[in-house]
Amino acid sequence: MRALAMSSLLALLAAGLAAASEVSVSDTGESTHTGTWECTPGHEIRARSLRLATSVAAYRFAYSGCLDPSHGDEHPSSEGNLGMPEPTLCNFYHSGFMGVLINGKDAVRYTLRDVRPLESGERGSLQFIFAHPDADVGLRLMMLPDGNHVLALLRWWPREGKSVDSVRVWLTCYPSFFTAARNRQGERHVTTPRTDQQEPTTLTLIPAEDTWLFYHDRVFDVAKGEGEGPCATLLDPANVQAGRVHIGGYAVRTELDLNPGAKEARLAFYDFRGQTNADAEAYLRAHGAADLAELTATDFRPRPLSTLDLAARRAEAEQLLTEAAEDGQTLRGPVEELFARLADLQQKATGGDWSAEADVVQALRDSEGLFYRLRIFAALNRP
Numbered sequence: 001m002r003a004l005a006m007s008s009l010l011a012l013l014a015a016g017l018a019a020a021s022e023v024s025v026s027d028t029g030e031s032t033h034t035g036t037w038e039c040t041p042g043h044e045i046r047a048r049s050l051r052l053a054t055s056v057a058a059y060r061f062a063y064s065g066c067l068d069p070s071h072g073d074e075h076p077s078s079e080g081n082l083g084m085p086e087p088t089l090c091n092f093y094h095s096g097f098m099g100v101l102i103n104g105k106d107a108v109r110y111t112l113r114d115v116r117p118l119e120s121g122e123r124g125s126l127q128f129i130f131a132h133p134d135a136d137v138g139l140r141l142m143m144l145p146d147g148n149h150v151l152a153l154l155r156w157w158p159r160e161g162k163s164v165d166s167v168r169v170w171l172t173c174y175p176s177f178f179t180a181a182r183n184r185q186g187e188r189h190v191t192t193p194r195t196d197q198q199e200p201t202t203l204t205l206i207p208a209e210d211t212w213l214f215y216h217d218r219v220f221d222v223a224k225g226e227g228e229g230p231c232a233t234l235l236d237p238a239n240v241q242a243g244r245v246h247i248g249g250y251a252v253r254t255e256l257d258l259n260p261g262a263k264e265a266r267l268a269f270y271d272f273r274g275q276t277n278a279d280a281e282a283y284l285r286a287h288g289a290a291d292l293a294e295l296t297a298t299d300f301r302p303r304p305l306s307t308l309d310l311a312a313r314r315a316e317a318e319q320l321l322t323e324a325a326e327d328g329q330t331l332r333g334p335v336e337e338l339f340a341r342l343a344d345l346q347q348k349a350t351g352g353d354w355s356a357e358a359d360v361v362q363a364l365r366d367s368e369g370l371f372y373r374l375r376i377f378a379a380l381n382r383p
C-alpha cells in the first residue's frame with residue numbers, strides 16, 4: 001500500500017515536471033472595438049493578441065489595425081500594428097515594436113490575412129501573414145521549453161509580376177523605463193559583442209560581429225532599484241546587409257536592411273524583466289552564441305507537419321476500416337475526404353505555403369475524433 005502510494009506520488013511528480021517544461025500558446029481570438037488613439041476616433045479597430053509562455057517567461061503579441069474603408073487596403077494603427085505588451089509595456093513597445101518595410105511600405109499595415117497558433121507542448125509557436133501589395137509577408141514566433149526568449153522567422157513571398165527590391169525591419173524599444181514620458185532622464189546604451197554606444201548617437205552595425213544588441217539604461221537598472229530591466233535582439237547575420245540603431249534619450253530604434261533575394265531572415269527577442277543590466281549582459285555573453293546556433297538550426301515548420309507520414313497514416317486508417325468491418329462503412333466517406341484534403345494541403349505546404357502548413361496541422365487535430373471512432377469500431381469487431 002505504502003509502495004503504491006509512493007509510486008503514484010512519483011508519477012504525479014513526473015507529470016508535473018513534464019508539464020512545467022511545456023510551452024503554452026493562447027489566443028484571444030478576433031475582436032473589434034471603436035477606436036480612440038489608434039486612428040481617427042470612432043473608426044472600427046480590429047484587435048487580436050496571442051501569447052507564448054514557458055516555465056520562465058511569457059510574451060504577448062498584440063495586433064491592432066483600423067478597418068475603416070477610407071484607408072483602402074491599409075489598416076493603420078497610430079504607433080504600429082504589432083505590439084509586445086508583455087512581459088513589460090516598455091522594452092519592446094506595447095503598441096508597435098516591429099514593422100517590415102517592403103519596397104518602403106510597411107507590410108504590417110496591410111491586411112492581416114492569416115493569424116493563428118501553430119503548435120504547443122514540446123514547442124510553442126504562432127504565425128502572422130500580411131498581404132503587402134508586392135509580397136505576402138509572414139512572421140513565425142516560437143518559444144522552446146524553458147526558454148527565456150522568442151525565436152522569429154520572417155519570410156516574404158514576392159507576388160507574381162512584382163519584385164521585392166528592399167526589405168527593412170524596424171524595431172522600437174524603450175529600454176527598462178518610459179523616461180521622457182515620466183519626466184526622467186536616463187542613460188540609454190546599446191552594447192553588442194563588439195562595442196558599447198551611449199545616447200544620443202546612431203550605432204552603425206557590423207552584422208557579422210554585432211550578433212546581439214543589448215538595449216539598456218544605466219540609470220534605470222534593477223540593480224539600482226529603478227526600471228523594469230533591459231531587453232535585447234539576437235540577429236542571424238546571414239541575410240542582414242546593414243543596420244543602424246538610433247539610440248535616443250527616449251526611444252531606441254533599430255533598422256535592419258535585409259537581403260531582399262534571401263526571402264527570409266531570423267532574429268530573436270529577449271525581455272530581461274526584473275533582471276539587472278549586469279546579469280542580462282552576462283547571460284548574452286555566455287549564451288548568445290549558443291542561442292544564435294539554435295536559432296539558425298530551428299525548423300519553424302510545425303512538428304505535426306514535419307513529422308507527418310501520410311502513407312503510414314493512410315495505411316493505419318485502412319487497417320482500422322478493415323477491422324471495423326460493417327461498422328466502419330459509415331466512416332469510409334469521411335476517411336476518403338480527410339486524406340484527399342491532407343494530400344492537397346501537404347502538396348501546397350511542400351511549396352512553402354504557410355497557411356497550408358497550418359491547415360495540415362488543423363486537419364490532423366480535427367481528425368482525432370474520426371480516428372477515435374475508427375479505433376472503437378475496430379476494437380469492437382476484432383475476432
Ligand SMILES: [Zn+2]
Binds near residue numbers: 039040066
Ligand atoms: Zn482609421
